[in-house]
Amino acid sequence: MSEHDKLAIGIDVGSASIKVALIRDTQADVELLVGRSERTRRREATDVVASLVETLLSEAGLTREDLAYVATTGEGEIVDFRTGHFYGMTTHARGARFLDSEADACVDIGALHTRAILMDERAKVLGYRMTSQCASGSGQFLENISRYLGVTMAEIGPISLQADEPERCSSICAVLAETDVINMVSRGISTANILKGIHLSMAGRYVKLLKAAGATRVVLVTGGLAADVGLMAAMRETLAEADDPLEVRSHEHSVLAGAIGAAIWGAFRARKMERLGISLAPGALSEART
Amino acid sequence: MSTLTELDLATTSITTLVSDCEELIRDTSMPSVRTWKERTGGIAIGFMPTYIPRELLHAQGVLPVGIMGAGDIEIIRGDAYYQSYICHIPRSTVELGLNGSLDCLDGMVFPAICDVIRNLSGMWKMMFADKLVHYLDLPQDFSAEIGGTFYRHDLELLSQKLVDAGARPLEAEALRASIRAYNENSRAVRALYDLRRREPWRVPTAELYVALRAGLVLPVESHTALLERFSALVQAQTDRVPVDQARVILTGSFCEQPPLGLIKTLERSGCYIVDDDFVQVSRWFRGDISETGDPLDALVGAFLNDAPACPTRYIDDGEKGRELVDRVGACGAEGVLFCAPSFCDPALLDQPMDTAAVTRAGIPWTAFKYSEDTGQFQVIREQAGTFADSIKLWSGT
Numbered sequence: 293m294s295e296h297d298k299l300a301i302g303i304d305v306g307s308a309s310i311k312v313a314l315i316r317d318t319q320a321d322v323e324l325l326v327g328r329s330e331r332t333r334r335r336e337a338t339d340v341v342a343s344l345v346e347t348l349l350s351e352a353g354l355t356r357e358d359l360a361y362v363a364t365t366g367e368g369e370i371v372d373f374r375t376g377h378f379y380g381m382t383t384h385a386r387g388a389r390f391l392d393s394e395a396d397a398c399v400d401i402g403a404l405h406t407r408a409i410l411m412d413e414r415a416k417v418l419g420y421r422m423t424s425q426c427a428s429g430s431g432q433f434l435e436n437i438s439r440y441l442g443v444t445m446a447e448i449g450p451i452s453l454q455a456d457e458p459e460r461c462s463s464i465c466a467v468l469a470e471t472d473v474i475n476m477v478s479r480g481i482s483t484a485n486i487l488k489g490i491h492l493s494m495a496g497r498y499v500k501l502l503k504a505a506g507a508t509r510v511v512l513v514t515g516g517l518a519a520d521v522g523l524m525a526a527m528r529e530t531l532a533e534a535d536d537p538l539e540v541r542s543h544e545h546s547v548l549a550g551a552i553g554a555a556i557w558g559a560f561r562a563r564k565m566e567r568l569g570i571s572l573a574p575g576a577l578s579e580a581r582t
Numbered sequence: 583m584s585t586l587t588e589l590d591l592a593t594t595s596i597t598t599l600v601s602d603c604e605e606l607i608r609d610t611s612m613p614s615v616r617t618w619k620e621r622t623g624g625i626a627i628g629f630m631p632t633y634i635p636r637e638l639l640h641a642q643g644v645l646p647v648g649i650m651g652a653g654d655i656e657i658i659r660g661d662a663y664y665q666s667y668i669c670h671i672p673r674s675t676v677e678l679g680l681n682g683s684l685d686c687l688d689g690m691v692f693p694a695i696c697d698v699i700r701n702l703s704g705m706w707k708m709m710f711a712d713k714l715v716h717y718l719d720l721p722q723d724f725s726a727e728i729g730g731t732f733y734r735h736d737l738e739l740l741s742q743k744l745v746d747a748g749a750r751p752l753e754a755e756a757l758r759a760s761i762r763a764y765n766e767n768s769r770a771v772r773a774l775y776d777l778r779r780r781e782p783w784r785v786p787t788a789e790l791y792v793a794l795r796a797g798l799v800l801p802v803e804s805h806t807a808l809l810e811r812f813s814a815l816v817q818a819q820t821d822r823v824p825v826d827q828a829r830v831i832l833t834g835s836f837c838e839q840p841p842l843g844l845i846k847t848l849e850r851s852g853c854y855i856v857d858d859d860f861v862q863v864s865r866w867f868r869g870d871i872s873e874t875g876d877p878l879d880a881l882v883g884a885f886l887n888d889a890p891a892c893p894t895r896y897i898d899d900g901e902k903g904r905e906l907v908d909r910v911g912a913c914g915a916e917g918v919l920f921c922a923p924s925f926c927d928p929a930l931l932d933q934p935m936d937t938a939a940v941t942r943a944g945i946p947w948t949a950f951k952y953s954e955d956t957g958q959f960q961v962i963r964e965q966a967g968t969f970a971d972s973i974k975l976w977s978g979t
Contacts, residue, residue: 361826369850376826376974377852379967416976417968561826561974568978572824 294318298360298562299325301348302383302555303341303374304548305367308332308403308432309516312344313551314352317559322390325352327548329516338370363558365550375572378557381420385411386556387549388512392541397507398549399498401515403431408501408511415553421505423497431517437473437490441483445520448487452522455488469493491526499530502538510539518546591807596789596815603792603808604842606799610652610683614799618645625688625748627714630675630702631837632862632894634693634718635881637871638737640802641760642749647687648798648863650839652678654955663705664698669925670953671838672702679709688747689714691740695837695894696927714747716740722896724886734882757877763802765870770809772865775857777813779913782854783824784816787832788845794861795839828970831915832858833906833936834922834929836892840952847959848919852970856913862892893928902932903939910945916973919966920949946973 293299297318304311313327326348332340349355356362356373364374365383380400388398389411400407410419423430438448459481461472469490476486502511517523519542527540545552565571593599606614615626626645629636636646652674659680660673678684690713692703703717719736721729741752771794778785793812797805816822832848836859848855867888872880891897891905910918918940922929933949940947948969950962 374825377967378971378974379852379964381964381968382971382975557971557975564974564978565826572826 298559299354299358300361300363300555300558300562301345301359302551302553302558303345303362303364303368303371304383304550304554305337305341305364305370306332306403306550307367308435310337310340310344311548311551312341312348313548313555314348314354315552315555315559317556317563319563322556322559324390324545324548324552327545327551329547337367338372341371360562361555361558363554363561365554368554375558376561378554380550381407381409381417383550383553383557384514385409385417385553386415387551387553388514389413389415390552390556391514391543391545391549392510392512394510395512395541396509397502397505397511398514399502399511400550401431401498401513401517403435406430406498406501408498408505408507410505410507419505421501423501431515433469434490434494434517434520434523436470437487440470440473441477441486443483443487449519449521449523451484452487452491452520453484453525455482455484458485458488458492460489461493487522488526491520491522492530494523495526495530498527499534499536499538503536507538509537510541512546512549513540513542514546514549516547518542591811593811594815596812596819599808599812599815600789600792603796607792607795608653610655610678612647612683612686612799615645615647616686618801619686625744626686627689627691627744627747628684628687629691629863630671630693630695630699631839632693632695632892633720633866633885633889634691634863635737635885636802636863637757637760637764637877637881638741638752639744639749640763641757641877642741642744642752644744644749645801648795648861649675649678649684649690650795650798650861651675651954652683653841654957657955667925668698669838669923670955671923672698674954675702676705676709679706687713689716689743691716691718693718694720698927699837714743716743720885720894724896726883726886730882730886733885734878737878737881752878754877757881758873761871761877761880762873763806765873767797767802767806767809768865768867768870770806770813774809774813775865777817779856781824782827782829782856783822784819786849787855787858787860788842788849789816791845791858791860792842794864797864798861826974827852827854828917828973829854829856829913829915830917830919830970830973831856831906831910831913832860832919832921834920834926834933835860836862836894836929837926838923838954840921840923841954841956844921844952844956844959844962847963848921848966851963851967852974853919853966855919856915857909859890859892862890866890893932899935902935903937906936907939907943907945910940910943916946916977917969918945918947919969920947922949922951924951924953946977 302313309331311329314325316323361375364371364377368377384400388395397410406423408421461469531538624643626647628647628649639646651671657673657677660677663676664673707715721732723729830853832855867884871884
């Protein structure tokens with residue numbers, strides 16, 4: 293490792309899971325060293341963060357002292373050893389651009405909210421649209437439905453792909469959608485057709501968000517639902533039906549996009565602070581800035 | 583805390599001191615004022631933002647009590663007095679008046695802020711005819727001959743009204759002593775603002791703000807002691823370390839105050855607030871008021887010559903925003919948060935000129951509005967957070 297390289301860790305604290313990514317920034321390039329996602333379940337989020345960070349550092353043969361920046365995103369204010377915090381839009385845009393250099397937009401599907409983000413080639417956010425208060429179309433909503441139907445999250449995608457007559461449900465209200473699903477089950481609709489219908493409803497919502505944000509070329513889906521092949525297929529079908537050239541992609545590390553973006557911005561910021569002579573050592577920050 | 587009237591300044595915990603101050607602010611029945619009156623037999627006079635000459639009241643044995651709204655109390659009667667396009671502070675002030683919270687006050691002074699507050703002073707005269715009500719018509723001409731003469735006359739009129747309400751007559755030596763007491767208080771406030779500018783992680787604005795607000799219901803001597811204790815405690819906090827956050831100035835909150843949750847939200851969203859215009863009465867003058875010569879002239883001179891640029895004071899069109907730009911430079915800020923109450927005419931009418939000035943100076947800014955009873959901060963959190971991100975990542979590139 294060159295003395296000019298910067299090591300940074302990104303910690304994405306979500307409402308359901310915590311994602312951590314460790315990167316090396318060589319100025320010319322960025323390398324993802326290791327990344328991990330873990331559901332919080334009923335544990336303290338701070339404990340999960342501490343355990344994940346130590347695991348990743350240990351796997352990479354590093355210690356916290358080797359890090360130029362500890363960057364958080366999501367609900368990362370709970371991490372008391374952070375160097376700085378970046379917002380979800382900023383980090384998902386950077387993470388998406390790292391994972392797919394052709395992406396000019398991303399859609400971050402989180403447990404509670406979904407955001408469509410438009411960015412430029414530097415990953416600077418140019419515009420965004422976000423779902424409102426209702427959890428319909430979010431990851432948590434899909435998880436609830438999977439529980440009602442007795443399937444695991446991993447099974448949802450493959451089952452959805454088997455649908456032959458999908459049944460659409462409400463895409464506006466999670467409560468109405470859940471009622472729709474109960475009605476479908478009692479009417480004997482197959483699980484595949486129910487899941488495909490839900491995927492299509494969610495896809496319709498995401499496409500609307502993307503179009504409102506101004507996406508026109510390539511969009512990368514970030515967040516855990518990028519691994520849902522049924523949802524990805526539904527988004528592509530929705531766009532094809534509308535004869536829309538927008539191309540939807542996913543990446544094996546899509547779930548880590550926020551953490552990766554945070555880490556990359558952390559390394560970037562560490563260099564910038566170095567250049568500006570800003571140190572976070574007590575007393576030094578104010579001297580440099582005032 | 584021991585009681586709401588005497589803060590426990592022996593505490594070794596900044597958390598306890600801050601929480602005591604919060605309680606003092608939250609209790610709109612103002613037990614500290616009631617107890618002060620029982621103890622001293624003096625009278626207490628309320629005042630609205632942004633500035634009144636508290637030294638004058640203090641010299642006549644009066645406790646000046648700042649009324650800066652009522653936070654998120656339910657407004658039942660106050661809404662009947664104002665249209666929906668009027669800001670929140672006059673409704674909550676009416677509510678406090680009508681629900682008996684302000685019964686301990688022997689009168690109110692309404693300084694010239696805007697038409698709404700001017701109208702409120704008229705309404706107050708009708709609602710509380712047996713109490714002192716004074717509209718303090720602050721001059722907008724800052725020459726000694728015109729504005730100075732006018733203002734001195736206004737102060738003499740107020741002084742006489744205070745005597746009529748039961749205060750002791752104004753004496754020069756007493757006024758000099760009061761000026762000294764308030765100068766001391768202002769120095770303590772300025773020292774804390776300087777400390778926050780240098781080391782903002784040591785002095786969270788949400789804590790500094792409640793310490794300032796406590797001064798609106800406490801005698802000035804007690805408040806100065808509180809600020810000195812506050813300063814010692816925050817400087818002793820070894821667990822507070824700097825985080826990479828954007829340094830911003832917050833402006834526009836000089837009258838109706840934002841909810842405490844909003845200030846905390848801004849700090850959590852990645853901003854170090856290194857200057858602001860909260861509780862402006864405590865920092866109305868840039869330096870000390872002269873402690874020599876005729877003390878009434880000293881008060882007048884300070885008002886004419888040493889007050890900050892504020893939307894409630896006349897500023898020539900070409901000058902608007904210049905002082906804000908200077909302040910950004912002086913405190914090493916990297917951006918400006920225009921944070922004004924909804925429907926605040928003075929703040930929002932000046933905002934286009936101020937934003938134009940900071941834009942010309944190449945300073946990033948963002949703007950949002952609030953009401954004192956705003957309860958949802960998620961949108962502002964996103965806005966301020968992404969603003970802080972943009973400063974950290976894109977400024978200077």
